[in-house]
Amino acid sequence: MQYVIIGAGPAGVTAAENLRKIDRDGIITLVGDEPEMPYSRMAIPYLLINQIDERGTFLRKDDEHYKRSGIAIVQGKVVSVDQTEKTVGLQGGTKINYDKLLIATGSTPLAPPIPGIDLPGVTSCWTLEDARHIARVAKPGSKVVLMGAGFIGCIILEALAKSGADLTVVEMEDRMVPRMMNDIAGTMIKDWCQHNGVNVHTSTKVNSISQDDGSLLVELSTGHKLIADMVVSATGVKPNTSALDTTDVKIEEGVLVDKAMRTSDENIFAAGDVAQAYDFSTGEMSVQAIQPTAVEHGALAAKNMAGQTQATHRGSVNMNVLDTLGLISSSFGLWMGVTGGDSAELLNKERFKYINLQFQDDILVGATSLGLTQHVGVLRGLIQSKIKLGVWKERLMKDPTRIMEAYLGATQAIGFNADVMK
Amino acid sequence: MLKALQLEPEKCTGCLQCEMACSYENEGVFNPSKSRIKVFNFHDEGRFAPYTCTQCSEAWCLHACPVEAIVVNEATGAKEVIEDVCVGCKVCTIACPFGTVNYNADSGKVMKCDLCGGDPACVTACPTQAITYVDSEHTGLERMRSHAAQSIPQN
Numbered sequence: 001m002q003y004v005i006i007g008a009g010p011a012g013v014t015a016a017e018n019l020r021k022i023d024r025d026g027i028i029t030l031v032g033d034e035p036e037m038p039y040s041r042m043a044i045p046y047l048l049i050n051q052i053d054e055r056g057t058f059l060r061k062d063d064e065h066y067k068r069s070g071i072a073i074v075q076g077k078v079v080s081v082d083q084t085e086k087t088v089g090l091q092g093g094t095k096i097n098y099d100k101l102l103i104a105t106g107s108t109p110l111a112p113p114i115p116g117i118d119l120p121g122v123t124s125c126w127t128l129e130d131a132r133h134i135a136r137v138a139k140p141g142s143k144v145v146l147m148g149a150g151f152i153g154c155i156i157l158e159a160l161a162k163s164g165a166d167l168t169v170v171e172m173e174d175r176m177v178p179r180m181m182n183d184i185a186g187t188m189i190k191d192w193c194q195h196n197g198v199n200v201h202t203s204t205k206v207n208s209i210s211q212d213d214g215s216l217l218v219e220l221s222t223g224h225k226l227i228a229d230m231v232v233s234a235t236g237v238k239p240n241t242s243a244l245d246t247t248d249v250k251i252e253e254g255v256l257v258d259k260a261m262r263t264s265d266e267n268i269f270a271a272g273d274v275a276q277a278y279d280f281s282t283g284e285m286s287v288q289a290i291q292p293t294a295v296e297h298g299a300l301a302a303k304n305m306a307g308q309t310q311a312t313h314r315g316s317v318n319m320n321v322l323d324t325l326g327l328i329s330s331s332f333g334l335w336m337g338v339t340g341g342d343s344a345e346l347l348n349k350e351r352f353k354y355i356n357l358q359f360q361d362d363i364l365v366g367a368t369s370l371g372l373t374q375h376v377g378v379l380r381g382l383i384q385s386k387i388k389l390g391v392w393k394e395r396l397m398k399d400p401t402r403i404m405e406a407y408l409g410a411t412q413a414i415g416f417n418a419d420v421m422k
Numbered sequence: 423m424l425k426a427l428q429l430e431p432e433k434c435t436g437c438l439q440c441e442m443a444c445s446y447e448n449e450g451v452f453n454p455s456k457s458r459i460k461v462f463n464f465h466d467e468g469r470f471a472p473y474t475c476t477q478c479s480e481a482w483c484l485h486a487c488p489v490e491a492i493v494v495n496e497a498t499g500a501k502e503v504i505e506d507v508c509v510g511c512k513v514c515t516i517a518c519p520f521g522t523v524n525y526n527a528d529s530g531k532v533m534k535c536d537l538c539g540g541d542p543a544c545v546t547a548c549p550t551q552a553i554t555y556v557d558s559e560h561t562g563l564e565r566m567r568s569h570a571a572q573s574i575p576q577n
Contacts, residue, residue, distance in 0.1 A: 014485075040488035042511050051530075058490075059488065059489070292486040292517045295485050321516045326527070332516070374455075374460075378519065380519050381520055405462050409467075
């Protein structure tokens with residue numbers, strides 16, 4: 001059996017490793033288009049502040065890992081997939097045969113349609129090469145404009161601020177991380193950044209970027225003009241489906257897959273940020289583009305590619321955790337709430353503490369937190385296990401911080417129910 | 423034979439010696455907020471419940487880590503954080519459905535129970551045997567784990 005995986009990120013590498021566990025004799029080829037060992041984009045902010053070196057970003061630290069696992073790494077850009085011949089074509093003409101193909105090509109940064117977006121000095125922060133470039137320019141005293149304060153913008157914000165650069169953030173929406181945080185939390189993150197010396201413009205667009213005497217002139221929709229040495233663009237990403245351009249594989253927002261991670265072609269699977277797959281909370285097919293989901297997808301796709309067809313997807317919970325200049329925020333599932341549901345909330349603006357829980361009947365379906373670093377994962381557990389909270393729902397309505405007690409109280413032998421549960 | 427922590431809430435008096443012992447053993451300070459084991463207070467029931475990582479076989483934290491900073495200790499079966507490799511991204515803290523991986527802002531890394539390498543300090547400190555270190559095949563332990571993992575979907 002010949003397995004080809006396009007994309008050397010977390011989904012692709014996890015799939016390759018799981019394939020090897022199941023099929024000892026199969027030929028496994030992992031195709032990546034960057035001249036690097038498989039690495040984690042999640043680690044780039046820590047590379048930018050020199051907390052780790054480039055090796056610290058590698059998904060697997062042992063150089064011999066892939067060789068020993070019998071995973072061939074091929075560097076090349078996929079230009080075509082032939083579904084009839086079952087081949088993958090690389091730039092330069094090389095063809096690789098497959099029996100089962102996995103598309104794990106991740107996302108690509110969106111370039112907003114702004115005059116000047118292609119100027120040198122305007123960069124995304126997506127690849128190791130981008131990071132090397134940013135590290136060269138972002139120095140004490142340099143002027144940096146960050147376009148976009150979504151999840152990716154926010155994780156690189158701290159690194160840019162710590163570089164000593166004079167940083168200004170421009171976000172189109174009315175708050176920070178609008179796709180992951182509600183009004184209260186998104187506004188508090190903005191206040192926190194302002195407190196910490198980062199200029200944040202929300203409800204503001206960049207109208208144009210132009211060259212001005214060796215610097216960049218950034219014109220905002222508010223009429224403000226900013227001078228910058230570098231503009232970092234983090235205005236969103238989209239699934240990188242280009243490998244399938246020559247195929248009839250069904251694509252909507254991302255590559256549509258069923259609960260076996262199989263696309264509309266029975267021999268082609270998709271996993272990770274590129275896949276539009278089953279969402280636990282909504283029951284719909286959606287692109288989540290988060291690390292834990294990418295790994296879940298990769299492992300599941302591998303099982304199905306190797307013929308373990310009983311492995312089906314129960315849906316991934318959308319969730320994020322973010323550290324913005326030391327303020328830690330997280331959101332889970334249906335954090336925006338559901339019609340007819342209840343919510344509990346506790347807010348301390350001065351101390352930047354916030355928790356918001358969303359219920360449907362007595363089941364937790366979503367949550368948002370700020371400044372919570374202890375036991376935060378139990379929010380995922382409560383959501384994904386659909387535990388009926390019973391008496392604990394009323395208790396959480398009064399004190400939403402008691403999430404761990406609610407989980408233990410609802411699942412373990414404690415107090416009055418100890419004998420019953422034995 | 424692998425061993426595991428068995429936690430029995432009905433024997434816990436809430437004395438918090440386990441938290442003190444854990445924080446001292448692992449962080450060198452007597453500071454319950456740095457403990458990897460926590461005693462939860464159920465004042466309505468008049469009970470306490472110690473809780474920490476069950477070293478679950480799904481190892482959600484390990485699989486979610488983007489930089490291979492969580493590994494299995496083959497001798498103890500514990501899932502351990504390698505501090506030098508951890509970048510502090512906190513993805514494991516939201517991935518663990520039991521809420522037992524925590525972020526330590528002082529170190530900028532995450533921390534979780536590592537069974538103290540096979541001699542858990544919390545077990546030694548507990549005066550009422552509410553925390554014991556037993557063969558992982560022990561039936562009571564299986565019961566505790568099955569409660570804990572109640573219906574969390576597996577792939």
